[in-house]
Amino acid sequence: MKTQPVIGISGCLTGSAVRFDGGHKRMSFIMDELAQWVTFKPVCPEMAIGLPSPRPALRLVQSKEEGLRMRFTQSPYEDMTDKMLSFSADYLSSAENLAGFIVCAKSPTCGMERVRLYDKNGNPGRKEGVGLFSGVLMEKYPWLPVEEDGRLHDPVLRENFIERIFALHELNALRASGLTRKALLDFHSRYKLQLLAHHQAGYREIGPFVASLHQWEDLEAFFVAYREKLMAILRHPASRKNHTNVLMHIQGYFRNQLTPRQRNELREVILHYREGLLPILSPLTLLNHYLAEYPDSYLQTQNYFSPYPERLGLRLDMK
Numbered sequence: 001m002k003t004q005p006v007i008g009i010s011g012c013l014t015g016s017a018v019r020f021d022g023g024h025k026r027m028s029f030i031m032d033e034l035a036q037w038v039t040f041k042p043v044c045p046e047m048a049i050g051l052p053s054p055r056p057a058l059r060l061v062q063s064k065e066e067g068l069r070m071r072f073t074q075s076p077y078e079d080m081t082d083k084m085l086s087f088s089a090d091y092l093s094s095a096e097n098l099a100g101f102i103v104c105a106k107s108p109t110c111g112m113e114r115v116r117l118y119d120k121n122g123n124p125g126r127k128e129g130v131g132l133f134s135g136v137l138m139e140k141y142p143w144l145p146v147e148e149d150g151r152l153h154d155p156v157l158r159e160n161f162i163e164r165i166f167a168l169h170e171l172n173a174l175r176a177s178g179l180t181r182k183a184l185l186d187f188h189s190r191y192k193l194q195l196l197a198h199h200q201a202g203y204r205e206i207g208p209f210v211a212s213l214h215q216w217e218d219l220e221a222f223f224v225a226y227r228e229k230l231m232a233i234l235r236h237p238a239s240r241k242n243h244t245n246v247l248m249h250i251q252g253y254f255r256n257q258l259t260p261r262q263r264n265e266l267r268e269v270i271l272h273y274r275e276g277l278l279p280i281l282s283p284l285t286l287l288n289h290y291l292a293e294y295p296d297s298y299l300q301t302q303n304y305f306s307p308y309p310e311r312l313g314l315r316l317d318m319k
Contacts, residue, residue, distance in 0.1 A: 248270060
């Protein structure tokens with residue numbers, strides 16, 4: 001892929017000193033590893049609406065009378081809700097071609113979940129809020145991969161997010177080059193095994209939808225519907241069980257080329273992965289070896305073998 005995915009990101013996560021306390025939350029994986037493979041588009045919504053750094057902290061206030069508001073925690077308790085919502089709507093109006101967004105956890109502006117809510121008297125309530133900026137982002141672009149810095153420490157969620165941004169980037173590039181029925185069908189064909197690893201029911205559902213492509217006169221409308229379905233499937237983290245089913249399926253392509261000893265060895269490696277004794281990289285490495293020795297035109301197109309840059313090392317984790 002010639003171009004890099006463009007990723008929106010909360011400015012503090014890049015190391016910029018834009019937080020309310022004058023600091024930052026630089027994350028090494030994001031800036032030292034992922035930054036080599038993507039182009040970041042940083043934004044600090046709070047600075048963008050004119051607030052300084054450092055500044056008084058903000059909080060989300062929930063009341064029956066006023067609904068959800070964002071206010072300073074200290075007097076004069078100025079309300080910043082309308083400014084933030086206005087900026088968010090304006091800034092995100094041109095974000096459709098982003099491949100993902102990384103936001104700052106727990107922030108009343110950028111948190112994507114479990115943001116602390118307060119009552120109008122300042123008493124803390126449940127952690128069930130969503131930051132105002134992230135709320136607008138996820139409502140406007142429900143298919144877009146969005147993750148928090150904290151959740152990216154989880155190897156399963158990290159891999160799932162990276163996988164999704166590269167898939168969406170490829171799909172966006174296809175659209176930018178001009179939609180054709182052949183290009184859409186070829187794209188879906190490349191992702192079949194990957195979708196099967198993520199969600200079997202979704203895989204079975206999207207198949208007939210893609211088969212109906214010839215009935216769509218408006219390819220743009222089809223693209224929009226397909227994008228939502230594709231990204232919904234990929235949002236499900238690929239499970240060990242589903243991976244095992246896909247690996248066994250791939251193994252079948254080599255049944256006539258491999259010796260009985262090789263078939264047994266491959267099966268044992270796959271079963272050891274299923275039991276958690278080996279990382280998925282082990283059976284994939286062996287399958288890639290056989291694919292190089294016994295080329296198969298269908299398997300060679302499958303994005304499943306390389307859904308993101310290998311040097312990110314995400315498949316080294318035991319999962």
